[in-house]
Amino acid sequence: MIERDIREVLSWWPTPSFLADFATRRVGFGHEGYGMNFPEGIDDHDREVMGIHVPTGHVDIYGFYGNPEGGFEHIVPETMYLGVLAQFLRELKRTAEAEAVERLIPQRRL
Secondary structure, three states, rough: OOOHHHHHHHOOOOOHHHHHHHHHHOOOEOOOOEEEOOHHHHHHHHHOOOOOOOOEEEEEEEEEOOOOOOOEEEEEEEEHHHHHHHHHHHHHHHHHHHHHHHOOOOOOOO
């Protein structure tokens, strides 16, 4: 379910080629009620008034605020978001951007 919500957020951004650049620069985005934020993108208003807290190593994924049936918001590990983003870009045949995102994912040490 969370992976599906991440894909939904990604699909709402009108220019998929920008998504890898946003990830590289750690810049959040939002469009028509769907978006995501890195911890650095959460300001004092978001923290104090909205109650949004994004721990280091995670991102905030949100969708369709104001929907009478409810939207969604997830705090997910950044590596999960980046993995879904890379796969999403590959499916769009944006190989160079997918590879750039994959380089951002820390490798597990054995």
